[in-house]
Amino acid sequence: MRNLLIWCLLTLPIILIAQPVDCISERYQKKVFNNIDITSDLTYGNAQNVIGFNQSLELDFYEPASTEEYLTKRPLVVMLFGGAYVLGNKADADMRAWCDSLAHYGYACASVEYRLDNVANFALPDQGIRAAYRAIQDGRAAIRYLLEDPSGFGFNIDPAHIYVGGESAGAISAINIGYLEEAERPAETYSINFFNPDLGCLDCSGNNFVQPFTIAGIIDLWGATIDLDYIDAAENIPMVIIHGDQDNVVPFDTGPPFGVPTFPTFFGAVPLDAEMTAKNICHQFFPYPGQGHVIYGIPTGVVTFPNQFWAPIFTQGHQFLYDKTMRFNSPIPTGALMVCENDIETYQVPATAGSIYCWDAVNGTIISTNNNQVTVQWNNGSGFLTLTETNCIDVVGVAQTIEVLPTSCCAPISLNIFFDGFPSQSSWDIVDANGNMVANGNSYGSVASNSSIIESTCLPDGCYTLNFYDALNNGMCPFQSSGLGVSTFITPGTLITAGSIVGTLSLVASPGLCGNYNLTDALGNTLANGGGGFGSQQSNSFCISGGLAPKTDNTIKNDFKINSNELLLNIFPTATTGILNIEFNNEAEKNIPLKIIDLSGRTVKLEPLVNTSSSYKINVNNLPNGNYILQVLNNNKIESRPFVKF
Numbered sequence: 001m002r003n004l005l006i007w008c009l010l011t012l013p014i015i016l017i018a019q020p021v022d023c024i025s026e027r028y029q030k031k032v033f034n035n036i037d038i039t040s041d042l043t044y045g046n047a048q049n050v051i052g053f054n055q056s057l058e059l060d061f062y063e064p065a066s067t068e069e070y071l072t073k074r075p076l077v078v079m080l081f082g083g084a085y086v087l088g089n090k091a092d093a094d095m096r097a098w099c100d101s102l103a104h105y106g107y108a109c110a111s112v113e114y115r116l117d118n119v120a121n122f123a124l125p126d127q128g129i130r131a132a133y134r135a136i137q138d139g140r141a142a143i144r145y146l147l148e149d150p151s152g153f154g155f156n157i158d159p160a161h162i163y164v165g166g167e168s169a170g171a172i173s174a175i176n177i178g179y180l181e182e183a184e185r186p187a188e189t190y191s192i193n194f195f196n197p198d199l200g201c202l203d204c205s206g207n208n209f210v211q212p213f214t215i216a217g218i219i220d221l222w223g224a225t226i227d228l229d230y231i232d233a234a235e236n237i238p239m240v241i242i243h244g245d246q247d248n249v250v251p252f253d254t255g256p257p258f259g260v261p262t263f264p265t266f267f268g269a270v271p272l273d274a275e276m277t278a279k280n281i282c283h284q285f286f287p288y289p290g291q292g293h294v295i296y297g298i299p300t301g302v303v304t305f306p307n308q309f310w311a312p313i314f315t316q317g318h319q320f321l322y323d324k325t326m327r328f329n330s331p332i333p334t335g336a337l338m339v340c341e342n343d344i345e346t347y348q349v350p351a352t353a354g355s356i357y358c359w360d361a362v363n364g365t366i367i368s369t370n371n372n373q374v375t376v377q378w379n380n381g382s383g384f385l386t387l388t389e390t391n392c393i394d395v396v397g398v399a400q401t402i403e404v405l406p407t408s409c410c411a412p413i414s415l416n417i418f419f420d421g422f423p424s425q426s427s428w429d430i431v432d433a434n435g436n437m438v439a440n441g442n443s444y445g446s447v448a449s450n451s452s453i454i455e456s457t458c459l460p461d462g463c464y465t466l467n468f469y470d471a472l473n474n475g476m477c478p479f480q481s482s483g484l485g486v487s488t489f490i491t492p493g494t495l496i497t498a499g500s501i502v503g504t505l506s507l508v509a510s511p512g513l514c515g516n517y518n519l520t521d522a523l524g525n526t527l528a529n530g531g532g533g534f535g536s537q538q539s540n541s542f543c544i545s546g547g548l549a550p551k552t553d554n555t556i557k558n559d560f561k562i563n564s565n566e567l568l569l570n571i572f573p574t575a576t577t578g579i580l581n582i583e584f585n586n587e588a589e590k591n592i593p594l595k596i597i598d599l600s601g602r603t604v605k606l607e608p609l610v611n612t613s614s615s616y617k618i619n620v621n622n623l624p625n626g627n628y629i630l631q632v633l634n635n636n637k638i639e640s641r642p643f644v645k646f
Helices: 004-010 093-105 127-148 169-179 269-278 310-326
Strands: 036-048 054-064 074-080 108-112 157-167 217-221 239-244 283-288 338-340 344-348 356-362 364-369 373-378 383-390 400-407 411-418 426-432 437-441 452-459 462-470 516-521 526-531 537-544 558-560 569-572 579-584 591-598 603-611 616-619 626-634 637-645
Touching (some): 036 093, 054 093, 054 127, 074 310, 127 157, 127 169, 157 169, 157 310, 169 217, 217 310, 239 269, 239 310, 283 310, 356 364, 356 373, 373 400, 400 637, 437 452, 462 526, 516 537, 526 537, 591 616, 603 616
Parallel strands (some): 074 157, 239 283, 338 400
Antiparallel strands (some): 036 054, 054 108, 383 400, 411 452, 426 437, 462 537, 516 526, 558 569, 569 579, 579 616, 591 603, 626 637
16 A cells, blocks of 8 residues: 555645646656656455456556656556466566556556456357456456545546557457447357356446546557457547567457467457548557567566567557647637737637646737736737647647737728819828828829719828818819809809809800718728818818728738748738739749638638739628738748738
């Protein structure tokens, strides 16, 4: 039993190591614990053995030393020894090596004793299957015991990460502990005769603990299954298959154990690999050409374990558990992707119990963090926010990065001008609160009489004045003629409604229309308007806010230069009512996916294959007015460009 001193030490908080908070951990990937604790001969249950006697069932438990452990829940690996169901025990050298090594890597591990048959009985019909079934029952009973922890030893097993493995007969049992269901029990396990009673259900032997569980992964060392239909796609239990192709005990392909025709047919590594491939079940297959059974050394009898194959086989086993069953992707942060320079924005991910979250910002300053939430103040230029999640068993997730596009923000505005008969006389400008001109138009000599145009620009948040000018002091109305044929101009104070017809009484001039103008924001809201006979100047004050578009002239291509071996992407205009033009100046990839997302990250338009050999146009007319981001996947990297639809 456990040393009383160690148990007392566990109760002293001062020696407990807190879970790391830096999202950097090599646990499960290499030896990270200097010391381990081993508790031998723990009784996990009892059951009737092959000769009818009640047998005590024991296991040896390996774990990181209590003075070094910092987790309250650990993944468990249950290992089952080999020996054709008639030989072997939990103290075999390879079982000790597996559990010792796995404990140093950060796992809890149990080497489990299970009921054996005897050679004379095993040779009889059906006894091999019954022997394997007893081992399966015992392995499951051991797992229930470790989850129940009835004596309060502090096994601290994470039920989401229970693995089972074994070699030879132990591997056969491990595969079936994972995949065999109650409805699939072999007929041989039911009552055959007085000497062979019903062995009971899968979880009806060993102990009475009720601890439902599923297996998260299997280590198959030269094992097999009696029925490939046990391998269900719905269960989808990952498995690493390691087997020598010259095995004459457990078939590498298909056949009876030991090549004895009277034994049932077993399906070894090759058909297992094919079945799992066909059913799209995660697995890895490591054949060892020219090698036979128990290729890393015989662990009992004449001790030859370990040989040169132990290290690579252990590496293949533990790396499979980590890479294929434990590794995960950190969540993608949500929050504003297009922001103003120096803006402070908050990003977050859903919180998972027991997880810690580490944030890193490039070209931004982290103001505060609250585990699954971060607040960042962005600088100018593209920024990147990276999140790494470390889960409750200290597995570090694959980091996720989003690109944030800070811009010197401005709000797109449009000036719709309807000219009178003399467009060349009209001009306008916009000045800021300090009197600085920020936009203007004064060259309309080539514009046709009584026509309209739209001028667009983009202004930072603030308040402004729109000034409209007329060179001949009659506003945006034509002159009128007197009855004597002498032309005069409409003077200030004359009440003429914008757009109304101004009549004449002579042939000197034809009737015309008064002009007008209307200034709107990206959503079509009117900011200022006017026109008609205002004299030489008309001024309107207005304010804008919420701008997120980059300050660029609509006629100028928005060039984003990146590394010469990557895509050179141009988009224009960056504020558009309908068509977005895209140019690709590098044909490293002929066809690439392209999508448009809104500021919540939702995809609103997708172009699966875009030819990069020429310019490309996207019609965004049907998108609601607002701010968007164009994303292109190039060389496995996402490149983003902001634009505004108005």
